[in-house]
Amino acid sequence: MFNSIAVLGLGLIGGSIASAVLQKGVAQRVIGYDPFAGERALALHLVSELAHSPQEAVQEADLVVFAVPPSKTIALIETCWPHVKSQALLTDAASTKGAISDYALAHQLKHFVPAHPIAGSERSGPEAAQPKLLNGAKVVLCPLSINSAEVVDKVGQFWSALGARLQLMHAEEHDRTYALVSHLPHWVAFALAHCLSSQGDADQLRQLSGAGLKDTTRIAASSAALWADISQQNKKELLDAIADFQGSMTALQQALETDNIPALESLMQQAKAWRESF
Amino acid sequence: MFNSIAVLGLGLIGGSIASAVLQKGVAQRVIGYDPFAGERALALHLVSELAHSPQEAVQEADLVVFAVPPSKTIALIETCWPHVKSQALLTDAASTKGAISDYALAHQLKHFVPAHPIAGSERSGPEAAQPKLLNGAKVVLCPLSINSAEVVDKVGQFWSALGARLQLMHAEEHDRTYALVSHLPHWVAFALAHCLSSQGDADQLRQLSGAGLKDTTRIAASSAALWADISQQNKKELLDAIADFQGSMTALQQALETDNIPALESLMQQAKAWRESF
Numbered sequence: 001m002f003n004s005i006a007v008l009g010l011g012l013i014g015g016s017i018a019s020a021v022l023q024k025g026v027a028q029r030v031i032g033y034d035p036f037a038g039e040r041a042l043a044l045h046l047v048s049e050l051a052h053s054p055q056e057a058v059q060e061a062d063l064v065v066f067a068v069p070p071s072k073t074i075a076l077i078e079t080c081w082p083h084v085k086s087q088a089l090l091t092d093a094a095s096t097k098g099a100i101s102d103y104a105l106a107h108q109l110k111h112f113v114p115a116h117p118i119a120g121s122e123r124s125g126p127e128a129a130q131p132k133l134l135n136g137a138k139v140v141l142c143p144l145s146i147n148s149a150e151v152v153d154k155v156g157q158f159w160s161a162l163g164a165r166l167q168l169m170h171a172e173e174h175d176r177t178y179a180l181v182s183h184l185p186h187w188v189a190f191a192l193a194h195c196l197s198s199q200g201d202a203d204q205l206r207q208l209s210g211a212g213l214k215d216t217t218r219i220a221a222s223s224a225a226l227w228a229d230i231s232q233q234n235k236k237e238l239l240d241a242i243a244d245f246q247g248s249m250t251a252l253q254q255a256l257e258t259d260n261i262p263a264l265e266s267l268m269q270q271a272k273a274w275r276e277s278f
Numbered sequence: 279m280f281n282s283i284a285v286l287g288l289g290l291i292g293g294s295i296a297s298a299v300l301q302k303g304v305a306q307r308v309i310g311y312d313p314f315a316g317e318r319a320l321a322l323h324l325v326s327e328l329a330h331s332p333q334e335a336v337q338e339a340d341l342v343v344f345a346v347p348p349s350k351t352i353a354l355i356e357t358c359w360p361h362v363k364s365q366a367l368l369t370d371a372a373s374t375k376g377a378i379s380d381y382a383l384a385h386q387l388k389h390f391v392p393a394h395p396i397a398g399s400e401r402s403g404p405e406a407a408q409p410k411l412l413n414g415a416k417v418v419l420c421p422l423s424i425n426s427a428e429v430v431d432k433v434g435q436f437w438s439a440l441g442a443r444l445q446l447m448h449a450e451e452h453d454r455t456y457a458l459v460s461h462l463p464h465w466v467a468f469a470l471a472h473c474l475s476s477q478g479d480a481d482q483l484r485q486l487s488g489a490g491l492k493d494t495t496r497i498a499a500s501s502a503a504l505w506a507d508i509s510q511q512n513k514k515e516l517l518d519a520i521a522d523f524q525g526s527m528t529a530l531q532q533a534l535e536t537d538n539i540p541a542l543e544s545l546m547q548q549a550k551a552w553r554e555s556f
Contacts, residue, residue: 197552224546274475
Protein backbone atom coordinates (compact mmCIF):
# COMPACT_ATOMS: atom_id res chain seq x y z
CA MET A 1 0.00 0.00 0.00
CA PHE A 2 2.93 2.33 0.80
CA ASN A 3 6.66 1.91 0.36
CA SER A 4 7.62 3.70 3.48
CA ILE A 5 5.78 5.11 6.48
CA ALA A 6 7.27 7.32 9.21
CA VAL A 7 5.89 7.14 12.75
CA LEU A 8 6.97 9.96 15.06
CA GLY A 9 6.42 9.07 18.70
CA LEU A 10 6.70 5.39 19.63
CA GLY A 11 4.68 5.14 22.84
CA LEU A 12 1.55 3.06 23.32
CA ILE A 13 -0.26 4.53 20.29
CA GLY A 14 2.63 5.21 17.91
CA GLY A 15 4.20 1.84 18.73
CA SER A 16 0.91 0.04 18.13
CA ILE A 17 0.39 1.83 14.80
CA ALA A 18 3.96 1.06 13.67
CA SER A 19 3.76 -2.63 14.57
CA ALA A 20 0.31 -2.99 12.95
CA VAL A 21 1.72 -1.48 9.73
CA LEU A 22 4.49 -4.10 9.71
CA GLN A 23 2.30 -7.01 10.72
CA LYS A 24 -0.42 -6.24 8.17
CA GLY A 25 2.08 -5.44 5.42
CA VAL A 26 0.68 -1.92 4.96
CA ALA A 27 4.25 -0.75 4.21
CA GLN A 28 7.58 -2.49 3.86
CA ARG A 29 9.53 0.10 5.79
CA VAL A 30 8.43 1.73 9.03
CA ILE A 31 10.85 4.47 9.99
CA GLY A 32 10.42 5.40 13.61
CA TYR A 33 11.59 8.38 15.60
CA ASP A 34 11.35 8.88 19.35
CA PRO A 35 14.23 10.41 21.34
CA PHE A 36 13.17 8.53 24.52
CA ALA A 37 11.51 5.29 23.48
CA GLY A 38 13.10 4.75 20.04
CA GLU A 39 15.71 2.15 21.01
CA ARG A 40 13.18 0.15 23.06
CA ALA A 41 10.69 0.24 20.18
CA LEU A 42 13.34 -1.05 17.76
CA ALA A 43 14.34 -3.82 20.17
CA LEU A 44 10.66 -4.80 20.38
CA HIS A 45 10.51 -4.89 16.52
CA LEU A 46 7.73 -2.29 16.47
CA VAL A 47 9.57 -0.44 13.66
CA SER A 48 11.89 -1.68 10.93
CA GLU A 49 14.37 1.16 11.37
CA LEU A 50 15.08 4.25 13.45
CA ALA A 51 15.92 7.76 12.28
CA HIS A 52 18.15 10.11 14.24
CA SER A 53 15.90 13.13 13.83
CA PRO A 54 12.29 13.82 12.87
CA GLN A 55 13.51 15.47 9.66
CA GLU A 56 15.45 12.34 8.68
CA ALA A 57 12.46 10.12 9.57
CA VAL A 58 10.04 11.88 7.22
CA GLN A 59 12.20 12.65 4.19
CA GLU A 60 11.58 9.38 2.32
CA ALA A 61 8.13 8.57 3.76
CA ASP A 62 4.96 8.31 1.65
CA LEU A 63 2.86 8.73 4.79
CA VAL A 64 3.80 10.33 8.11
CA VAL A 65 1.98 9.61 11.40
CA PHE A 66 2.44 12.07 14.27
CA ALA A 67 1.81 10.12 17.50
CA VAL A 68 2.95 12.53 20.22
CA PRO A 69 0.91 14.29 22.95
CA PRO A 70 -1.47 16.97 21.60
CA SER A 71 0.61 19.94 22.77
CA LYS A 72 3.71 18.60 20.95
CA THR A 73 2.00 17.77 17.68
CA ILE A 74 1.92 21.23 16.11
CA ALA A 75 5.58 21.95 16.88
CA LEU A 76 6.58 18.57 15.44
CA ILE A 77 4.58 19.16 12.26
CA GLU A 78 6.29 22.55 11.95
CA THR A 79 9.72 20.91 12.32
CA CYS A 80 9.00 18.20 9.75
CA TRP A 81 6.93 20.04 7.19
CA PRO A 82 9.80 21.48 5.07
CA HIS A 83 11.32 17.97 4.81
CA VAL A 84 8.36 15.80 3.72
CA LYS A 85 8.02 14.68 0.09
CA SER A 86 5.64 16.88 -1.89
CA GLN A 87 3.05 14.12 -2.35
CA ALA A 88 3.39 12.58 1.13
CA LEU A 89 0.25 12.16 3.20
CA LEU A 90 0.13 13.24 6.84
CA THR A 91 -2.06 12.19 9.74
CA ASP A 92 -1.88 12.23 13.54
CA ALA A 93 -3.21 10.42 16.61
CA ALA A 94 -3.72 13.23 19.11
CA SER A 95 -6.78 13.13 21.42
CA THR A 96 -7.74 16.75 20.72
CA LYS A 97 -8.33 18.11 17.25
CA GLY A 98 -9.34 21.79 17.39
CA ALA A 99 -5.97 23.56 17.65
CA ILE A 100 -4.26 21.12 15.26
CA SER A 101 -6.97 21.62 12.64
CA ASP A 102 -6.78 25.40 12.99
CA TYR A 103 -3.01 25.26 12.52
CA ALA A 104 -3.27 23.00 9.47
CA LEU A 105 -5.86 25.29 7.87
CA ALA A 106 -3.81 28.41 8.57
CA HIS A 107 -0.73 26.81 7.01
CA GLN A 108 -2.58 25.17 4.12
CA LEU A 109 -1.46 21.63 4.96
CA LYS A 110 -3.67 20.08 2.26
CA HIS A 111 -2.22 16.59 2.68
CA PHE A 112 -2.76 16.45 6.44
CA VAL A 113 -5.91 14.67 7.65
CA PRO A 114 -6.29 14.95 11.46
CA ALA A 115 -7.25 11.68 13.16
CA HIS A 116 -7.91 10.27 16.63
CA PRO A 117 -7.79 6.51 17.22
CA ILE A 118 -10.26 5.61 20.01
CA ALA A 119 -7.96 3.02 21.47
CA GLY A 120 -5.68 2.96 24.41
CA SER A 121 -4.94 1.44 27.74
CA GLU A 122 -4.02 2.67 31.17
CA ARG A 123 -0.50 1.44 30.32
CA SER A 124 1.94 3.54 28.36
CA GLY A 125 5.23 3.33 26.45
CA PRO A 126 6.39 0.99 23.67
CA GLU A 127 6.26 -2.02 26.02
CA ALA A 128 2.45 -1.61 26.13
CA ALA A 129 2.16 -1.32 22.32
CA GLN A 130 0.52 -4.13 20.40
CA PRO A 131 -0.44 -4.44 16.73
CA LYS A 132 -3.99 -5.53 17.57
CA LEU A 133 -4.75 -2.35 19.58
CA LEU A 134 -6.42 -0.77 16.55
CA ASN A 135 -8.25 -3.91 15.46
CA GLY A 136 -11.95 -3.09 15.46
CA ALA A 137 -11.33 0.26 17.18
CA LYS A 138 -12.96 3.45 15.95
CA VAL A 139 -10.72 6.06 14.34
CA VAL A 140 -12.28 9.50 14.14
CA LEU A 141 -11.16 11.39 11.02
CA CYS A 142 -11.62 15.17 11.05
CA PRO A 143 -11.06 16.14 7.40
CA LEU A 144 -10.17 19.77 6.70
CA SER A 145 -12.05 21.91 4.18
CA ILE A 146 -8.76 22.13 2.20
CA ASN A 147 -8.32 18.31 1.94
CA SER A 148 -9.23 16.81 -1.43
CA ALA A 149 -11.58 13.82 -1.41
CA GLU A 150 -8.68 11.71 -2.71
CA VAL A 151 -6.41 12.66 0.19
CA VAL A 152 -9.15 11.92 2.76
CA ASP A 153 -9.85 8.62 1.04
CA LYS A 154 -6.21 7.52 1.05
CA VAL A 155 -5.62 8.43 4.68
CA GLY A 156 -8.88 6.68 5.57
CA GLN A 157 -7.67 3.59 3.71
CA PHE A 158 -4.47 3.66 5.77
CA TRP A 159 -6.37 3.58 9.07
CA SER A 160 -8.80 0.97 7.74
CA ALA A 161 -5.88 -1.24 6.74
CA LEU A 162 -4.82 -1.30 10.41
CA GLY A 163 -8.23 -2.77 11.28
CA ALA A 164 -9.92 0.45 12.37
CA ARG A 165 -13.51 1.51 11.69
CA LEU A 166 -13.70 5.08 10.39
CA GLN A 167 -15.95 7.79 11.78
CA LEU A 168 -15.98 11.25 10.20
CA MET A 169 -16.54 14.25 12.41
CA HIS A 170 -15.84 17.98 12.47
CA ALA A 171 -12.93 18.93 14.77
CA GLU A 172 -15.18 21.06 17.02
CA GLU A 173 -17.72 18.27 17.41
CA HIS A 174 -14.86 15.86 18.11
CA ASP A 175 -13.48 17.98 20.93
CA ARG A 176 -16.85 18.39 22.67
CA THR A 177 -17.69 14.70 22.21
CA TYR A 178 -14.39 13.39 23.54
CA ALA A 179 -14.38 15.86 26.43
CA LEU A 180 -17.55 14.04 27.52
CA VAL A 181 -16.86 10.42 26.62
CA SER A 182 -13.13 10.23 27.29
CA HIS A 183 -11.55 13.23 29.02
CA LEU A 184 -14.26 13.58 31.69
CA PRO A 185 -14.16 9.86 32.64
CA HIS A 186 -10.38 10.16 33.04
CA TRP A 187 -10.85 13.18 35.31
CA VAL A 188 -13.47 11.39 37.38
CA ALA A 189 -11.16 8.37 37.74
CA PHE A 190 -8.18 10.58 38.64
CA ALA A 191 -10.26 12.55 41.20
CA LEU A 192 -11.64 9.35 42.77
CA ALA A 193 -8.19 7.76 43.01
CA HIS A 194 -6.78 11.07 44.33
CA CYS A 195 -9.50 11.21 47.00
CA LEU A 196 -8.79 7.64 48.15
CA SER A 197 -5.02 8.11 47.99
CA SER A 198 -5.32 11.19 50.24
CA GLN A 199 -6.90 9.24 53.12
CA GLY A 200 -4.65 8.38 56.05
CA ASP A 201 -5.34 4.67 55.55
CA ALA A 202 -5.05 4.73 51.75
CA ASP A 203 -3.17 1.42 51.58
CA GLN A 204 -5.69 -0.41 53.73
CA LEU A 205 -8.59 1.07 51.74
CA ARG A 206 -7.12 -0.36 48.55
CA GLN A 207 -6.84 -3.79 50.17
CA LEU A 208 -10.44 -3.69 51.41
CA SER A 209 -11.94 -2.64 48.10
CA GLY A 210 -13.78 -4.76 45.55
CA ALA A 211 -14.21 -4.84 41.79
CA GLY A 212 -16.27 -1.62 41.67
CA LEU A 213 -13.45 0.68 42.81
CA LYS A 214 -10.97 -1.22 40.66
CA ASP A 215 -12.93 -0.72 37.44
CA THR A 216 -13.99 2.84 38.25
CA THR A 217 -10.35 3.91 38.74
CA ARG A 218 -8.63 1.72 36.11
CA ILE A 219 -7.86 4.64 33.80
CA ALA A 220 -6.41 6.68 36.69
CA ALA A 221 -3.29 4.55 36.11
CA SER A 222 -2.89 6.29 32.73
CA SER A 223 0.04 8.62 32.06
CA ALA A 224 -0.33 11.77 34.20
CA ALA A 225 1.86 13.80 31.82
CA LEU A 226 -0.26 12.84 28.79
CA TRP A 227 -3.56 13.55 30.56
CA ALA A 228 -2.42 16.90 31.95
CA ASP A 229 -1.48 17.72 28.36
CA ILE A 230 -4.79 16.55 26.85
CA SER A 231 -6.69 18.48 29.54
CA GLN A 232 -4.85 21.69 28.73
CA GLN A 233 -5.39 21.23 24.98
CA ASN A 234 -9.14 20.73 25.43
CA LYS A 235 -9.55 23.04 28.41
CA LYS A 236 -12.73 24.85 27.42
CA GLU A 237 -14.72 21.78 26.39
CA LEU A 238 -13.42 19.79 29.36
CA LEU A 239 -14.38 22.50 31.89
CA ASP A 240 -17.89 22.52 30.37
CA ALA A 241 -18.09 18.73 30.72
CA ILE A 242 -16.87 18.91 34.34
CA ALA A 243 -19.54 21.53 35.11
CA ASP A 244 -22.19 19.18 33.68
CA PHE A 245 -20.84 16.33 35.79
CA GLN A 246 -20.88 18.49 38.91
CA GLY A 247 -24.50 19.34 38.12
CA SER A 248 -25.39 15.64 38.14
CA MET A 249 -23.41 15.05 41.33
CA THR A 250 -25.11 18.00 43.05
CA ALA A 251 -28.57 16.73 42.05
CA LEU A 252 -27.81 13.32 43.61
CA GLN A 253 -26.31 14.98 46.69
CA GLN A 254 -29.31 17.25 47.25
CA ALA A 255 -31.70 14.32 46.98
CA LEU A 256 -29.74 12.47 49.67
CA GLU A 257 -29.31 15.51 51.93
CA THR A 258 -33.04 16.16 51.88
CA ASP A 259 -33.86 12.44 52.30
CA ASN A 260 -35.74 12.50 49.00
CA ILE A 261 -35.04 8.84 48.30
CA PRO A 262 -37.55 8.50 45.40
CA ALA A 263 -35.76 11.41 43.64
CA LEU A 264 -32.38 9.79 44.32
CA GLU A 265 -33.57 6.47 42.93
CA SER A 266 -35.01 8.17 39.86
CA LEU A 267 -31.70 9.96 39.09
CA MET A 268 -29.83 6.66 39.53
CA GLN A 269 -32.41 4.89 37.36
CA GLN A 270 -31.83 7.34 34.49
CA ALA A 271 -28.09 6.65 34.72
CA LYS A 272 -28.66 2.89 34.90
CA ALA A 273 -30.98 2.85 31.86
CA TRP A 274 -28.40 4.68 29.75
CA ARG A 275 -25.53 2.46 30.92
CA GLU A 276 -27.49 -0.75 30.38
CA SER A 277 -27.91 0.00 26.69
CA PHE A 278 -24.14 -0.27 26.15
CA MET B 279 -21.79 -28.44 58.80
CA PHE B 280 -25.48 -27.49 59.30
CA ASN B 281 -28.67 -29.45 58.78
CA SER B 282 -30.68 -26.58 57.54
CA ILE B 283 -29.97 -22.98 56.53
CA ALA B 284 -32.55 -20.29 55.79
CA VAL B 285 -31.76 -17.55 53.28
CA LEU B 286 -34.16 -14.60 53.29
CA GLY B 287 -33.87 -12.56 50.13
CA LEU B 288 -32.91 -14.44 46.94
CA GLY B 289 -31.44 -11.73 44.73
CA LEU B 290 -27.87 -11.59 43.47
CA ILE B 291 -26.29 -11.97 46.93
CA GLY B 292 -28.84 -14.19 48.70
CA GLY B 293 -29.15 -16.41 45.63
CA SER B 294 -25.37 -16.75 45.37
CA ILE B 295 -25.06 -17.61 49.08
CA ALA B 296 -27.87 -20.18 48.87
CA SER B 297 -26.45 -21.90 45.80
CA ALA B 298 -22.92 -21.94 47.26
CA VAL B 299 -24.28 -23.61 50.42
CA LEU B 300 -25.84 -26.36 48.29
CA GLN B 301 -22.89 -26.76 45.93
CA LYS B 302 -20.31 -26.93 48.72
CA GLY B 303 -22.47 -29.16 50.90
CA VAL B 304 -22.45 -26.68 53.79
CA ALA B 305 -26.04 -27.73 54.57
CA GLN B 306 -28.40 -30.35 53.18
CA ARG B 307 -31.44 -28.09 53.18
CA VAL B 308 -31.52 -24.50 52.05
CA ILE B 309 -34.91 -22.99 52.80
CA GLY B 310 -35.39 -19.81 50.83
CA TYR B 311 -37.88 -16.99 51.17
CA ASP B 312 -38.41 -14.08 48.78
CA PRO B 313 -41.92 -12.86 47.89
CA PHE B 314 -40.73 -11.57 44.49
CA ALA B 315 -37.83 -13.76 43.36
CA GLY B 316 -38.57 -16.97 45.28
CA GLU B 317 -40.14 -18.99 42.46
CA ARG B 318 -37.39 -18.00 40.00
CA ALA B 319 -34.72 -18.92 42.56
CA LEU B 320 -36.29 -22.34 43.10
CA ALA B 321 -36.54 -22.93 39.34
CA LEU B 322 -32.83 -22.05 39.07
CA HIS B 323 -32.07 -24.58 41.86
CA LEU B 324 -30.50 -21.90 44.03
CA VAL B 325 -32.44 -23.26 47.05
CA SER B 326 -33.69 -26.74 47.90
CA GLU B 327 -37.10 -25.53 49.09
CA LEU B 328 -39.21 -22.41 49.48
CA ALA B 329 -41.10 -21.19 52.53
CA HIS B 330 -44.34 -19.22 52.33
CA SER B 331 -43.35 -16.70 54.95
CA PRO B 332 -40.16 -15.52 56.66
CA GLN B 333 -41.39 -17.03 59.93
CA GLU B 334 -41.84 -20.43 58.30
CA ALA B 335 -38.42 -20.17 56.62
CA VAL B 336 -36.51 -19.67 59.85
CA GLN B 337 -38.30 -21.99 62.27
CA GLU B 338 -36.22 -25.12 61.55
CA ALA B 339 -33.01 -23.41 60.50
CA ASP B 340 -29.67 -23.78 62.32
CA LEU B 341 -28.40 -20.66 60.61
CA VAL B 342 -30.33 -17.77 59.10
CA VAL B 343 -28.90 -15.39 56.49
CA PHE B 344 -30.68 -12.06 55.94
CA ALA B 345 -29.87 -10.94 52.38
CA VAL B 346 -32.20 -8.00 51.79
CA PRO B 347 -31.42 -4.29 51.27
CA PRO B 348 -30.02 -2.55 54.38
CA SER B 349 -33.20 -0.61 55.20
CA LYS B 350 -35.27 -3.84 55.17
CA THR B 351 -32.90 -5.91 57.29
CA ILE B 352 -33.89 -4.67 60.74
CA ALA B 353 -37.63 -5.07 60.09
CA LEU B 354 -37.06 -8.59 58.76
CA ILE B 355 -34.98 -9.58 61.80
CA GLU B 356 -37.76 -8.21 64.02
CA THR B 357 -40.34 -10.32 62.16
CA CYS B 358 -38.30 -13.50 62.35
CA TRP B 359 -36.69 -13.22 65.76
CA PRO B 360 -39.54 -14.76 67.82
CA HIS B 361 -39.57 -17.79 65.46
CA VAL B 362 -35.91 -18.82 65.29
CA LYS B 363 -34.63 -21.82 67.23
CA SER B 364 -32.97 -20.80 70.50
CA GLN B 365 -29.50 -21.93 69.40
CA ALA B 366 -29.77 -20.79 65.79
CA LEU B 367 -27.04 -18.50 64.44
CA LEU B 368 -27.88 -15.34 62.50
CA THR B 369 -25.91 -13.29 60.00
CA ASP B 370 -26.67 -10.83 57.22
CA ALA B 371 -25.24 -9.47 53.98
CA ALA B 372 -26.19 -5.80 54.06
CA SER B 373 -23.71 -3.20 52.77
CA THR B 374 -24.07 -0.95 55.83
CA LYS B 375 -23.50 -2.15 59.36
CA GLY B 376 -23.97 0.72 61.85
CA ALA B 377 -27.76 0.79 62.33
CA ILE B 378 -28.06 -3.00 62.19
CA SER B 379 -25.37 -3.42 64.86
CA ASP B 380 -27.01 -0.79 67.07
CA TYR B 381 -30.33 -2.60 66.76
CA ALA B 382 -28.81 -6.00 67.55
CA LEU B 383 -27.04 -4.60 70.62
CA ALA B 384 -30.20 -2.86 71.87
CA HIS B 385 -32.17 -6.10 71.49
CA GLN B 386 -29.44 -8.38 72.82
CA LEU B 387 -29.27 -10.55 69.69
CA LYS B 388 -26.26 -12.52 70.97
CA HIS B 389 -26.35 -15.06 68.13
CA PHE B 390 -26.38 -12.46 65.37
CA VAL B 391 -23.00 -11.63 63.77
CA PRO B 392 -23.33 -8.79 61.21
CA ALA B 393 -21.48 -9.45 57.94
CA HIS B 394 -20.88 -7.82 54.56
CA PRO B 395 -19.68 -9.90 51.62
CA ILE B 396 -17.50 -7.73 49.35
CA ALA B 397 -18.85 -9.31 46.22
CA GLY B 398 -21.36 -8.24 43.68
CA SER B 399 -21.98 -7.32 40.13
CA GLU B 400 -23.79 -4.57 38.27
CA ARG B 401 -26.42 -7.25 37.55
CA SER B 402 -29.15 -8.09 40.03
CA GLY B 403 -31.82 -10.70 40.80
CA PRO B 404 -31.59 -14.50 41.11
CA GLU B 405 -30.68 -14.86 37.42
CA ALA B 406 -27.38 -13.10 38.18
CA ALA B 407 -26.64 -15.31 41.20
CA GLN B 408 -23.81 -17.81 41.00
CA PRO B 409 -22.26 -20.08 43.63
CA LYS B 410 -18.73 -18.91 42.81
CA LEU B 411 -19.51 -15.24 43.56
CA LEU B 412 -18.10 -15.58 47.08
CA ASN B 413 -15.11 -17.68 46.09
CA GLY B 414 -12.03 -15.76 47.17
CA ALA B 415 -14.10 -12.67 48.03
CA LYS B 416 -13.64 -10.83 51.29
CA VAL B 417 -16.41 -11.01 53.87
CA VAL B 418 -16.23 -8.32 56.54
CA LEU B 419 -17.48 -9.58 59.91
CA CYS B 420 -18.46 -6.93 62.46
CA PRO B 421 -18.80 -8.94 65.70
CA LEU B 422 -20.85 -7.36 68.47
CA SER B 423 -19.55 -6.95 72.03
CA ILE B 424 -22.35 -9.32 73.12
CA ASN B 425 -21.30 -12.13 70.72
CA SER B 426 -19.41 -15.00 72.34
CA ALA B 427 -16.14 -16.06 70.72
CA GLU B 428 -17.80 -19.37 69.84
CA VAL B 429 -20.67 -17.69 68.00
CA VAL B 430 -18.29 -15.45 66.03
CA ASP B 431 -16.15 -18.45 65.20
CA LYS B 432 -19.07 -20.55 63.92
CA VAL B 433 -20.50 -17.75 61.77
CA GLY B 434 -16.99 -17.09 60.46
CA GLN B 435 -16.67 -20.79 59.58
CA PHE B 436 -19.93 -20.57 57.65
CA TRP B 437 -18.67 -17.73 55.46
CA SER B 438 -15.27 -19.39 55.07
CA ALA B 439 -16.97 -22.58 53.91
CA LEU B 440 -18.47 -20.58 51.01
CA GLY B 441 -14.94 -19.72 49.88
CA ALA B 442 -14.74 -16.26 51.47
CA ARG B 443 -11.75 -14.68 53.21
CA LEU B 444 -12.73 -13.14 56.55
CA GLN B 445 -11.87 -9.64 57.67
CA LEU B 446 -12.90 -8.42 61.13
CA MET B 447 -13.84 -4.80 61.59
CA HIS B 448 -15.85 -2.60 63.91
CA ALA B 449 -19.21 -1.54 62.42
CA GLU B 450 -18.29 2.16 62.50
CA GLU B 451 -14.97 1.55 60.75
CA HIS B 452 -16.82 -0.61 58.23
CA ASP B 453 -19.28 2.13 57.34
CA ARG B 454 -16.59 4.79 56.84
CA THR B 455 -14.39 2.38 54.85
CA TYR B 456 -17.14 1.19 52.51
CA ALA B 457 -18.50 4.71 52.04
CA LEU B 458 -15.06 5.43 50.51
CA VAL B 459 -14.23 2.21 48.66
CA SER B 460 -17.68 1.14 47.49
CA HIS B 461 -20.51 3.64 47.97
CA LEU B 462 -18.54 6.66 46.64
CA PRO B 463 -17.39 4.81 43.46
CA HIS B 464 -21.03 3.88 42.81
CA TRP B 465 -22.05 7.52 43.21
CA VAL B 466 -19.31 8.68 40.88
CA ALA B 467 -20.36 6.10 38.29
CA PHE B 468 -24.04 7.04 38.63
CA ALA B 469 -23.22 10.77 38.37
CA LEU B 470 -21.02 10.25 35.31
CA ALA B 471 -23.65 8.09 33.56
CA HIS B 472 -26.36 10.60 34.57
CA CYS B 473 -24.30 13.46 33.11
CA LEU B 474 -23.79 11.63 29.80
CA SER B 475 -27.42 10.44 29.66
CA SER B 476 -28.60 14.05 30.09
CA GLN B 477 -26.85 15.25 26.92
CA GLY B 478 -29.03 15.84 23.84
CA ASP B 479 -26.95 13.31 21.88
CA ALA B 480 -26.68 10.73 24.68
CA ASP B 481 -27.15 7.75 22.33
CA GLN B 482 -24.48 8.91 19.91
CA LEU B 483 -22.07 9.64 22.76
CA ARG B 484 -22.42 6.06 23.95
CA GLN B 485 -21.64 4.77 20.46
CA LEU B 486 -18.56 6.99 20.14
CA SER B 487 -17.07 6.04 23.49
CA GLY B 488 -14.23 3.65 24.24
CA ALA B 489 -13.26 1.28 27.01
CA GLY B 490 -12.55 4.07 29.53
CA LEU B 491 -16.14 5.27 29.81
CA LYS B 492 -17.40 1.70 29.76
CA ASP B 493 -15.30 0.64 32.76
CA THR B 494 -15.78 3.87 34.68
CA THR B 495 -19.58 3.55 34.47
CA ARG B 496 -19.96 -0.26 34.70
CA ILE B 497 -21.41 -0.16 38.23
CA ALA B 498 -23.93 2.55 37.23
CA ALA B 499 -25.91 -0.38 35.79
CA SER B 500 -26.43 -1.63 39.37
CA SER B 501 -29.88 -1.63 40.96
CA ALA B 502 -31.02 1.97 41.53
CA ALA B 503 -33.42 0.91 44.31
CA LEU B 504 -30.67 -0.92 46.20
CA TRP B 505 -28.18 1.92 45.86
CA ALA B 506 -30.66 4.60 46.89
CA ASP B 507 -31.30 2.42 49.94
CA ILE B 508 -27.61 1.88 50.76
CA SER B 509 -26.99 5.63 50.34
CA GLN B 510 -29.73 6.50 52.79
CA GLN B 511 -28.51 3.92 55.30
CA ASN B 512 -24.96 5.29 55.20
CA LYS B 513 -25.88 8.92 54.62
CA LYS B 514 -23.47 10.62 57.01
CA GLU B 515 -20.35 8.67 56.02
CA LEU B 516 -21.26 8.85 52.33
CA LEU B 517 -21.76 12.64 52.40
CA ASP B 518 -18.33 12.94 54.06
CA ALA B 519 -16.79 10.77 51.33
CA ILE B 520 -18.52 12.83 48.61
CA ALA B 521 -17.15 16.04 50.17
CA ASP B 522 -13.62 14.54 50.05
CA PHE B 523 -14.13 13.58 46.41
CA GLN B 524 -15.37 17.08 45.57
CA GLY B 525 -12.21 18.43 47.23
CA SER B 526 -10.04 16.36 44.90
CA MET B 527 -12.12 17.36 41.87
CA THR B 528 -11.89 21.05 42.82
CA ALA B 529 -8.10 20.82 43.22
CA LEU B 530 -7.77 19.35 39.72
CA GLN B 531 -10.21 21.92 38.32
CA GLN B 532 -8.40 24.88 39.85
CA ALA B 533 -5.08 23.67 38.47
CA LEU B 534 -6.58 23.51 34.97
CA GLU B 535 -8.45 26.83 35.26
CA THR B 536 -5.24 28.63 36.28
CA ASP B 537 -3.20 26.75 33.63
CA ASN B 538 -1.00 25.31 36.37
CA ILE B 539 -0.19 22.19 34.36
CA PRO B 540 2.66 21.00 36.63
CA ALA B 541 0.23 21.08 39.60
CA LEU B 542 -2.39 19.21 37.54
CA GLU B 543 0.15 16.57 36.53
CA SER B 544 1.29 16.18 40.12
CA LEU B 545 -2.29 15.60 41.38
CA MET B 546 -2.85 13.07 38.61
CA GLN B 547 0.49 11.43 39.40
CA GLN B 548 -0.53 10.91 43.05
CA ALA B 549 -3.74 9.23 41.87
CA LYS B 550 -1.85 7.11 39.34
CA ALA B 551 0.75 5.93 41.89
CA TRP B 552 -1.98 4.77 44.26
CA ARG B 553 -3.98 3.04 41.52
CA GLU B 554 -0.91 1.32 40.08
CA SER B 555 -0.27 -0.49 43.36
CA PHE B 556 -3.54 -2.41 43.02
